[in-house]
Amino acid sequence: MPSSFFKWISLAMVAVFLSGCGSLTVLDPQGPVAEQQSDLIWLSIWFMIFIVLVVFVLLTIMLVKYRDRGNNDNYDPTIEGSHKLEFIWTIIPIVIVTILSIPTVMTIYSLEEAPEIEEVDAQQEPLVIHATSANWKWIFSYPEQGIETVNYINIPEDRPILFKLTSADAMASFWVPQLGGQKYAMSGMETELYLAATEVGQYEGRNANFTGEGFAEQRFTVTAQTDEAFDEWVEETQENAPSLSEEEYMHLMVPGHSEEMTFSSTHLEFVNHAYDATYSLEKRAELGYEAHSPHSREGKAFDLPLLTQPIDTDKTYEVELDDE
Amino acid sequence: MPLRWDEFIVTGDPFILVAQISIVLTSIIAVVALTYFKKWKYVWNNWVTTVDHKKIGIMYIACALLMLFRGGVDAMMMRTQLAAPELDFLSGQNYNEIFTTHGTIMIIFMAMPFLIGLMNVVVPLQIGARDLAFPFLNNLSFWTFFFGMALFNISFIIGGSPSAGWTSYFPLASNDFSPGVGQNYYALGIQLSGIGTLATGINFIVTILRMRTKGMSLMKMPMFTWTVFITSLIIVLAFPVLTVALAMMTFDLLFGTHFFTLQGEGLDMLWANLFWIWGHPEVYIVALPAFGIFSEIISTFARKKLFGYNAMVASIVVISGLSFLVWVHHFFTMGNSAAVNSFFSITTMAISVPTGVKIFNWLFTLHKGKIRFTSPMLWSLGFIPNFVVGGVTGVMLAMAAADYQYHNTYFLVSHFHYVLIAATVFSCFAGLIYWYPKMFGHRMNERIGKWVFWIFMIGFNVCFFPQYFLGLDGMPRRIYTYLEGDGWFTLNFISTIGAFMMAAAFALFVYNIYYSWRYEKRDTTGDPWDGRTLEWATSSAIPPHYNFAHQPEVSERDAFWDMKEKGIDLNASTDYEKIHMPNNTWLGPVMAFFMFTASFALVFSWWIPAILSGVAIFVCMIFRSFDYNDGYYVSVEEIEETEKKAKEA
Numbered sequence: 001m002p003s004s005f006f007k008w009i010s011l012a013m014v015a016v017f018l019s020g021c022g023s024l025t026v027l028d029p030q031g032p033v034a035e036q037q038s039d040l041i042w043l044s045i046w047f048m049i050f051i052v053l054v055v056f057v058l059l060t061i062m063l064v065k066y067r068d069r070g071n072n073d074n075y076d077p078t079i080e081g082s083h084k085l086e087f088i089w090t091i092i093p094i095v096i097v098t099i100l101s102i103p104t105v106m107t108i109y110s111l112e113e114a115p116e117i118e119e120v121d122a123q124q125e126p127l128v129i130h131a132t133s134a135n136w137k138w139i140f141s142y143p144e145q146g147i148e149t150v151n152y153i154n155i156p157e158d159r160p161i162l163f164k165l166t167s168a169d170a171m172a173s174f175w176v177p178q179l180g181g182q183k184y185a186m187s188g189m190e191t192e193l194y195l196a197a198t199e200v201g202q203y204e205g206r207n208a209n210f211t212g213e214g215f216a217e218q219r220f221t222v223t224a225q226t227d228e229a230f231d232e233w234v235e236e237t238q239e240n241a242p243s244l245s246e247e248e249y250m251h252l253m254v255p256g257h258s259e260e261m262t263f264s265s266t267h268l269e270f271v272n273h274a275y276d277a278t279y280s281l282e283k284r285a286e287l288g289y290e291a292h293s294p295h296s297r298e299g300k301a302f303d304l305p306l307l308t309q310p311i312d313t314d315k316t317y318e319v320e321l322d323d324e
Numbered sequence: 325m326p327l328r329w330d331e332f333i334v335t336g337d338p339f340i341l342v343a344q345i346s347i348v349l350t351s352i353i354a355v356v357a358l359t360y361f362k363k364w365k366y367v368w369n370n371w372v373t374t375v376d377h378k379k380i381g382i383m384y385i386a387c388a389l390l391m392l393f394r395g396g397v398d399a400m401m402m403r404t405q406l407a408a409p410e411l412d413f414l415s416g417q418n419y420n421e422i423f424t425t426h427g428t429i430m431i432i433f434m435a436m437p438f439l440i441g442l443m444n445v446v447v448p449l450q451i452g453a454r455d456l457a458f459p460f461l462n463n464l465s466f467w468t469f470f471f472g473m474a475l476f477n478i479s480f481i482i483g484g485s486p487s488a489g490w491t492s493y494f495p496l497a498s499n500d501f502s503p504g505v506g507q508n509y510y511a512l513g514i515q516l517s518g519i520g521t522l523a524t525g526i527n528f529i530v531t532i533l534r535m536r537t538k539g540m541s542l543m544k545m546p547m548f549t550w551t552v553f554i555t556s557l558i559i560v561l562a563f564p565v566l567t568v569a570l571a572m573m574t575f576d577l578l579f580g581t582h583f584f585t586l587q588g589e590g591l592d593m594l595w596a597n598l599f600w601i602w603g604h605p606e607v608y609i610v611a612l613p614a615f616g617i618f619s620e621i622i623s624t625f626a627r628k629k630l631f632g633y634n635a636m637v638a639s640i641v642v643i644s645g646l647s648f649l650v651w652v653h654h655f656f657t658m659g660n661s662a663a664v665n666s667f668f669s670i671t672t673m674a675i676s677v678p679t680g681v682k683i684f685n686w687l688f689t690l691h692k693g694k695i696r697f698t699s700p701m702l703w704s705l706g707f708i709p710n711f712v713v714g715g716v717t718g719v720m721l722a723m724a725a726a727d728y729q730y731h732n733t734y735f736l737v738s739h740f741h742y743v744l745i746a747a748t749v750f751s752c753f754a755g756l757i758y759w760y761p762k763m764f765g766h767r768m769n770e771r772i773g774k775w776v777f778w779i780f781m782i783g784f785n786v787c788f789f790p791q792y793f794l795g796l797d798g799m800p801r802r803i804y805t806y807l808e809g810d811g812w813f814t815l816n817f818i819s820t821i822g823a824f825m826m827a828a829a830f831a832l833f834v835y836n837i838y839y840s841w842r843y844e845k846r847d848t849t850g851d852p853w854d855g856r857t858l859e860w861a862t863s864s865a866i867p868p869h870y871n872f873a874h875q876p877e878v879s880e881r882d883a884f885w886d887m888k889e890k891g892i893d894l895n896a897s898t899d900y901e902k903i904h905m906p907n908n909t910w911l912g913p914v915m916a917f918f919m920f921t922a923s924f925a926l927v928f929s930w931w932i933p934a935i936l937s938g939v940a941i942f943v944c945m946i947f948r949s950f951d952y953n954d955g956y957y958v959s960v961e962e963i964e965e966t967e968k969k970a971k972e973a
Contacts, residue, residue: 024793024796024798025796037729038729052713052716055687059708062687066690066692067697068695075693077628079692081631082631082632086635089681097676104669104723107725109662109666135501170493170501171493171592180728182728183658184658186593206800208732210496211496212487212502213416215416277587293504294504295504296328
């Protein structure tokens, strides 16, 4: 029973693997960065299926052939090892690891640079967007365009985007699976991540690193647009969106969620969290916000605030306590 | 901060209420039962104060099984919450606390103690020793582990559990973002049990180096003993890092230092580095003994020598070395330079080479054997394909450029469960069943045991295999809910079914312990499996406290098998000599208890009780320094009587 079972399982695994992969977001890349990663993943998948099959087949043979049937003619308890065999199964993995190392290292280096877009008239100069995580929302600044958004970004298609990542508080991870892999955003530091979209469309992005209570909902939408649509949106935002005052921005530092927001100026004018790690803590204190144990009465009384534009700048976050 | 009574005890949640009631009820039942049956003295003399490595081992295993239950209940709650989109079974905060305790408990309070328990029972027997090198220290190690475990567990009902993940990354774990006492419990509970683990590591190194019986050179040691030896070396090298990191964390939490916080130029990545410099070798602390257990079992039930013994030893040495060179792969995405990521990618992938050698050596141990499919053997054979799946996905994760896509997703969750469950949990079950007759004098029921194996193995694959695809579909780990539009419902639901199958198998396993105790035939031979190594050379059911009446002499690797082939009977001669053995100790449990009160007081910043407990610990240490009691002799008459009884049984 065990041997046939393992064989069955291995076949089922391969079948599931091959049938299910097409629609999985990571293996459905929409830009050159995600594509390089997806190619690397497929390469590794083929090697790994090969290794798994070799082991499964060998195990099956051993179990069928050498199970105790009362009289085992081929029973030989004196075998201690075989240098030849052991040499073979040391060398083969070394070869496989080497074969996998080369494209891995090449891709690691390649991801550090702006991806090349093959379109003829594509703009190769990357668009810079600062992405800042603040419990539990994403704040995006376009310094060149002088605009800022919360929980969504619009990007032009066929153009590399350079994300400069940082965090106002807990360590987050910026991830848009269909456009490319993630990178950490840490306060007091700045990490850089290149992404690009070659198709117009909407992509889900999120924080992938646990940041506490509101982590699951710390998501954002990426909309890849044509150049014209993007420029139009930038212009309209510059003209129509309200500008972001520091007082409004302080309220974004308070833990809680936010709906999508748009501003015609950026917070980089008064703070860059990559150089000012404690800014958010100071501003919270100024607003009267205090962190409480979730098991204390204060902690239980406190609800995640949901901010919507415009922010009520008079509001402070002192938690009301029932004295009862 | 002023503490209110109704905040000291966690209230307002039905699960916690159930936990509180069950803890109180169990405690009352235990106290009443011990009093009613007049067992206090028995428990104190035979278990609490014991220095007998086998009994300490059994206590470790009992605690580990209890923690497997607790961690398993955590897992069931998480899987229930994730079974469908936007369920309201657990709140976000509850979920965070539960996955945090699930991870911490399974690694620190289940996997490690289970294996340390098996090591305790088996290693001295395997090397023909009478006890560990430092029996008092062994008792103390157990009790510090026990109280560390107790401290960590009561956080659930008193004060609130930690909720920053088992990795407790800063700055999330700092007071600014994790207010309350949860993180204090984390820092102090792990610290307390970590002290015990470090001491255990030292104890086993000395035991294995100094106390092997005549003729047992290092290269004649059973494979399990080898893995324990290497594991102990890893413990001694890795645990001090954790000790220091946790001490720094404690200072940040309680005394306002800024090692890792946002303020005062604290470095959050310093915590991540320190944590994983311990944390990665930790993976091998729970994997290498598992490899040892499988080696013993596969060789026994294939009725053959282990294939390529030398290569097996070499590969664990190489693995242990590499285990210290790969920690950065836990944060490939933190923006290291390409050179750093490339280096750690390659060293990580390199681990697959010695691991592959081991897999093929196990496969060829089966070659030309006479394989008996007993339940320990089933677990060992089931380990191979499942671990290979976990291993190859580990190689995929090691490729940094690809890891940017799977990092922090269910792909990772699935990978490490494939590795840890297939290696550690399978080996714990295998080892427990295999050595069960040595501890309790009877086997576990094979028919039920095989059902447990199949239900668990299938449930395990049903639970975790879909998670690879969830990861590739972009589902991050540690989210407590997801939306219908994410498209993760079907796979999550299947996964939850698998989790409940594993829970059913665990329940059946526990039932099997009861069933076997009632109905299984007692083992009179001491060698129920036709074993190969020295532990089978002495009688069953916790061998006499001195282990061997005559010290065995070893000339071959599979020493007992060799004796059986040559017709040597260790117990033939009745010409005994008195044996020197260590005394029981009340100091170990008492000292550990004061460490517990000190830690508990520190959790709540109660300085005066903390200081008093600290003084009490020092008094115990001073007392110990002036304790010149060096044991006693077991008289020849007692040995004669014990051995006669063992033969008659």
